[in-house]
Amino acid sequence: MKLADRMSRLGTETAFVVLAKAKELEAQGREIIHLEIGEPDFDTPRNIIDKAIDALNNHWTHYGPAAGLPALRETIAREVSRFRDIKVGPENVVVTPGAKPIMFYAILALINEGDEVIYPNPGFPIYESVINFIGARPVPIRMREEKQFRLDVDELISLINPKTRMIIINSPENPTGSVLTNKDLEAIAEVSIKNDIYILADEIYSRLIYSGRHHSIASLPDMLERTIILDGYSKTYAMTGWRLGYGVMPRALADQVAKLQTNCNSCTASFSQIAGIEALTGDQSAVDKMVTEFKKRRDLIVAGLNDIEGISCLRPDGAFYVFPNVKSLGIASSRFESRLLSEAGIATLSGTSFGAFGEGYIRLSYANSIPNIEKALDKLRHFVESL
Numbered sequence: 001m002k003l004a005d006r007m008s009r010l011g012t013e014t015a016f017v018v019l020a021k022a023k024e025l026e027a028q029g030r031e032i033i034h035l036e037i038g039e040p041d042f043d044t045p046r047n048i049i050d051k052a053i054d055a056l057n058n059h060w061t062h063y064g065p066a067a068g069l070p071a072l073r074e075t076i077a078r079e080v081s082r083f084r085d086i087k088v089g090p091e092n093v094v095v096t097p098g099a100k101p102i103m104f105y106a107i108l109a110l111i112n113e114g115d116e117v118i119y120p121n122p123g124f125p126i127y128e129s130v131i132n133f134i135g136a137r138p139v140p141i142r143m144r145e146e147k148q149f150r151l152d153v154d155e156l157i158s159l160i161n162p163k164t165r166m167i168i169i170n171s172p173e174n175p176t177g178s179v180l181t182n183k184d185l186e187a188i189a190e191v192s193i194k195n196d197i198y199i200l201a202d203e204i205y206s207r208l209i210y211s212g213r214h215h216s217i218a219s220l221p222d223m224l225e226r227t228i229i230l231d232g233y234s235k236t237y238a239m240t241g242w243r244l245g246y247g248v249m250p251r252a253l254a255d256q257v258a259k260l261q262t263n264c265n266s267c268t269a270s271f272s273q274i275a276g277i278e279a280l281t282g283d284q285s286a287v288d289k290m291v292t293e294f295k296k297r298r299d300l301i302v303a304g305l306n307d308i309e310g311i312s313c314l315r316p317d318g319a320f321y322v323f324p325n326v327k328s329l330g331i332a333s334s335r336f337e338s339r340l341l342s343e344a345g346i347a348t349l350s351g352t353s354f355g356a357f358g359e360g361y362i363r364l365s366y367a368n369s370i371p372n373i374e375k376a377l378d379k380l381r382h383f384v385e386s387l
């Protein structure tokens, strides 16, 4: 089949590829511990599920407005304003099936062919994929281990040129769990204002922070008008399969993003949106419990990894990933990933799944139970000792 040229520029998320391989091994009777996939292992809280069932029984089964149900957009605007200490209204909010479309839509709406977009590397692979796909130039900014996997602002400045139209930031970050400091955000904001560059702030892990509180670049002076906040329900409320996310952006852009949605998805599932109101306004104790549990697991996995000769691991402040350094084992990350799966029965992701600067690292998701994490650490230690 003769595909359009642009398809050769589209990347993917290898987490789903590894998951499929792991499932294949399980079908053959192998026991696999899943540390590859980026989704909470908790159930969606009961109050949210009940609201969705009510919504289905009350006929929320039809199309809705492209930008989202007014009541949900209002709720999101209120919550985003409160949580980030900014002032946005429903007209700034577009609700999407998962937060991922916000990346696609924002880049499509703002970036021309030949423009440059700076994105974190190692970072969520879809940024680079979409930038390439639309014919723009992806410019990686290295997340440096010596800076706790944050970016170096001087390096960022050195990458800016008149073609730079957007900087993507992701804090807390996938895959490293790093959190940008207020000082980092201020410096990035200064670069953005001085050079008239948009910021796509991927804040999908903003509630999963283990010390301090989340800071949004949108809350810095003059930044609201040049920032697109991406957030959603997948991680905070363990709702990956519900496909519910949103973007918060200047109104002129929100109107265009809604138009893209009309062309693509029409709208987000209406009953998911009704449940989304409950998620934001109802009891938050399930989120707090999940965060407490993740923190315990983070401490366990970081200590366990650092106990293995040849592996070193920073203690990240957010998300549910660790990104240990395996350079001294002398084995390429992608080979390490495939051998860990086939020989030790542990599904992980090579650091290079998150860009070229991920070489020498692997990503482990600790969205798995403490007994499984303990078992995985044990198997990992044996595997490393056998190298």
Ligand code: PLP
Pocket: 038, 097, 098, 099, 100, 101, 124, 170, 173, 174, 202, 204, 232, 233, 234, 240, 244, 245
């Ligand atoms: N942004 C980052 C950094 C992510 O890791 C993910 C999911 O893995 C998303 C966005 C997309 O989340 P969703 O589309 O499920 O809301």
